[in-house]
Amino acid sequence: MTPPWCEYRNGWWRTRWVEDSLDSAGKSFTLFGRDRNHTAAFGEGKRNYNSISGEASWIDDETGERRWATLEDVVTAARLGDALPDLTIVGAMADPHELPASYRCVEVAAALLRNTVKPIGLWYHDRASARFLNELFVALAGGKEEAARYPVTYPFLEPISPLRFPYHGIDLLYETAELNLPVPIGPMAQAGMSAPVTLAGTLAQENAEILAGVCITQLIRPGMPVCYGGIPHAFDMRTTQMIFAGPEQALMAVAMTQMGKQRYGLPVYINVGLTDSKAVDAQAGMEAGMTLVCGALAGADIFGHLGICGVDQATSLDMLVMQHELIGYVERVMRGVRVDEESLAVEVLAEAGPGGSFIAHDHTLAHFREELWFPRLLDRSFYDAWKEGGGLTMAHRCRREKERLLAEHRPEPLPDDVEKEFRRITEAARKHLGEGAQEE
Numbered sequence: 001m002t003p004p005w006c007e008y009r010n011g012w013w014r015t016r017w018v019e020d021s022l023d024s025a026g027k028s029f030t031l032f033g034r035d036r037n038h039t040a041a042f043g044e045g046k047r048n049y050n051s052i053s054g055e056a057s058w059i060d061d062e063t064g065e066r067r068w069a070t071l072e073d074v075v076t077a078a079r080l081g082d083a084l085p086d087l088t089i090v091g092a093m094a095d096p097h098e099l100p101a102s103y104r105c106v107e108v109a110a111a112l113l114r115n116t117v118k119p120i121g122l123w124y125h126d127r128a129s130a131r132f133l134n135e136l137f138v139a140l141a142g143g144k145e146e147a148a149r150y151p152v153t154y155p156f157l158e159p160i161s162p163l164r165f166p167y168h169g170i171d172l173l174y175e176t177a178e179l180n181l182p183v184p185i186g187p188m189a190q191a192g193m194s195a196p197v198t199l200a201g202t203l204a205q206e207n208a209e210i211l212a213g214v215c216i217t218q219l220i221r222p223g224m225p226v227c228y229g230g231i232p233h234a235f236d237m238r239t240t241q242m243i244f245a246g247p248e249q250a251l252m253a254v255a256m257t258q259m260g261k262q263r264y265g266l267p268v269y270i271n272v273g274l275t276d277s278k279a280v281d282a283q284a285g286m287e288a289g290m291t292l293v294c295g296a297l298a299g300a301d302i303f304g305h306l307g308i309c310g311v312d313q314a315t316s317l318d319m320l321v322m323q324h325e326l327i328g329y330v331e332r333v334m335r336g337v338r339v340d341e342e343s344l345a346v347e348v349l350a351e352a353g354p355g356g357s358f359i360a361h362d363h364t365l366a367h368f369r370e371e372l373w374f375p376r377l378l379d380r381s382f383y384d385a386w387k388e389g390g391g392l393t394m395a396h397r398c399r400r401e402k403e404r405l406l407a408e409h410r411p412e413p414l415p416d417d418v419e420k421e422f423r424r425i426t427e428a429a430r431k432h433l434g435e436g437a438q439e440e
Contacts, residue, residue, distance in 0.1 A: 018211050021218040026225030027265055029182040031089065032150040034140055035117035035412070040088045042182070042227055042267035042301045047334070049273075049327050050089035051081050052305035053121040053156070054108070057314035058094055066314045069094035073315075074108050077307070078115035080317055080402065083409035086327040089153075091121035093307050093315045101125055103426075103433040106132045110422050113140060113152070115411045121305075124155040126168040130175035132429040137179060139421040147179050154182040156229075157217075159209040161189035170216055177221040184269045185213030186229025190242055191252075193235035199248060203255050206232045210260075227301070228264060230256020231271040242311045244274040245287030250294040257298035267301040273323055278310045280322045280395040289326050296330050321398040321405075325377045332373035343367070377401055 028043025040048040058069040073094035081090030092108045099107055105125045112120040113136065124130055134147070141147035155176045159165050173183065187209040189195035195202040210228055217224045234248040235241075243249065253270040260268035272295035277284040295303050307320035337343075348363040358364050377397045379386060386392075392400070414422065 017215060021215040022211075022264055022266075024218045024222045025214055025266070026182070026223055028267065029151070029225035031119035031154065031182070032152060033116065033118040033120075034113060034152065034414075036150060038088075038118040040119045040302070042225075045299075046301070047296060047331070048088040048302040049086060049306065049324075050121050050302060050304045051077065051087060051091035051307045051320055052093050052315055053091040054093065054095035054123045055308060055312060055315040056095050056097065059309060059314050059316040059318070061317075068097035069315070070098055071096040071107060071111060074111045075115050076406065077315070077317065077320075078112045078120075079409060079411055080320065080405055082116035082118060082411045083405040084321070084324045086324055086331070087118070087306075087320075089119045089121050089302075089304075090116040091305060091307070092123075093317075093320070095123065100433075100435055102435070103129055103132070103429040105129050106136070106426055106429040106433075109133055109136055109153070110426050114414055114419070114422070117412055120153045122153060124172050124176075127172045127175050128433055129429065130155070130172040132425055132433070134175060134179055135425045136422060139418055139425065144179070151179065151181050154184060154227075157183050157185045157213055158229075159185070159187040159213060161187050161194040161209060162205060163209060163212075165213070165216070170220075173217065173220050177224060180221065180224060182225035182227060183213075183217050184227035184229045185210050185217070186231045186269055187213075188242075188271075189232045190235040191232065191248065192237060193242075195232065197235075199234075199252055199255075202232050202234075203252060203259070206230060206256065207259060214266075226266060227269050228256070228260030228266040229269040230260055231269065232256070233271070241276075244271070244276050244308070244311050245291050246276075247290075249274075250291045253291065253295045253300070254298040257295065257300045261299060268299075269302050269304070270295050270298075270300045271304065272300075273303045273306055273326065274308060275319075276310055278313055280316070280318050280398050284319065284322065285326070285394065288323055289329070292323075292326055293330050293333060296334055317402050318395065318398045321377070321402045322394065325375060325398075328373060328375065338371075343371075 031040040057066045058073050060067050074092045077093035078090055081087050092112055105122055106129055108122045137147040138144050141150055157169050187206055189202050189206045191197050191202040195205045214226055217226055232252050234243040234246055236243050253272050257268045260266050273288050273292035275284040275287040306323045307315045309316045309319055345363055352358055
């Protein structure tokens with residue numbers, strides 16, 4: 001006998017609660033920067049790229065060693081992210097160690113919004129701090145309705161595999177729902193550790209956790225937009241470390257994209273473009289490039305979180321610059337090959353004739369810029385020219401480009417009235433959420 005809450009549809013047994021939640025959930029949304037020309041559109045067939053929302057450790061520019069991340073690092077990460085043209089969402093990259101967790105996210109959001117005109121990414125803490133974040137967004141937009149119409153970020157709901165949810169992760173959604181902020185739901189189930197060791201088993205568990213998250217969001221506010229965060233990972237039995245960029249990562253990312261988009265019609269978030277390497281080296285390029293192109297070809301909406309060294313070991317601006325170069329490479333692949341009368345160039349071939357050259361032909365001049373991708377950092381020079389230029393490695397070139405961008409780029413400042421309101425809100429957050437206030 002079939003339970004009343006279960007039905008057979010299109011060859012699958014499904015619960016009506018899940019089906020109703022999927023039907024109710026918003027399946028497309030757009031994040032806006034404070035300059036609303038900078039957007040991240042989900043569910044519209046576009047690709048978005050984001051830097052990591054925060055890490056505890058930071059690779060120091062001067063020493064090359066890890067240290068605790070600071071609020072000043074958030075400012076630097078925001079300035080660099082603002083300068084990188086292909087980065088869609090600017091993440092904080094740092095989780096400031098000097099600030100109490102109780103109001104840290106409020107300070108981080110204010111620092112991000114001061115230093116980039118793009119959409120932002122940060123880690124939410126709890127419901128109390130989410131109220132102050134809402135105040136920041138309302139102040140920035142000029143009103144509650146405007147803040148809901150033009151969201152600048154989203155809270156990330158991460159189930160705790162296997163099959164649990166964090167209390168604060170759900171509780172804070174009651175505040176973000178006031179502005180109807182979209183919710184990416186992304187468990188990081190690890191094959192062999194917090195999920196079955198078989199990839200299919202991990203995918204099944206990850207899918208169940210995401211669907212449970214969809215149901216939760218729709219109970220809080222029907223119609224709340226969601227994103228299918230298919231970000232499982234494998235677990236390395238030799239090092240007892242999660243794997244960020246093995247071949248299994250590419251396979252699971254493609255599978256999760258297919259399930260999220262084709263089965264459920266949801267925008268999809270996947271973890272590709274990452275690396276297990278701790279430095280900008282051949283391993284980093286291979287792993288980030290291989291997984292990123294697989295995810296892009298699968299059709300996901302966003303790829304993250306860029307800028308991490310190894311598996312949450314630290315963040316590095318040099319690594320982010322290298323991955324930004326990869327975005328340009330992948331985007332050229334995704335444009336494909338244009339085939340029409342002009343691009344086939346039959347008449348041009350006839351004009352050049354056997355043994356001819358095309359370098360000086362008008363057709364070459366008219367089309368080479370659109371047909372060929374010109375990297376900013378990859379080296380294509382002759383050997384002698386490379387040596388005369390200092391024989392720089394990719395790591396050196398990324399470091400030099402980062403330093404140039406930070407020296408030259410100046411983000412547009414906040415309007416004075418908004419800056420004044422930001423200061424009032426962050427001071428109120430420190431007062432009401434600080435350690436002394438918590439004890440009272």
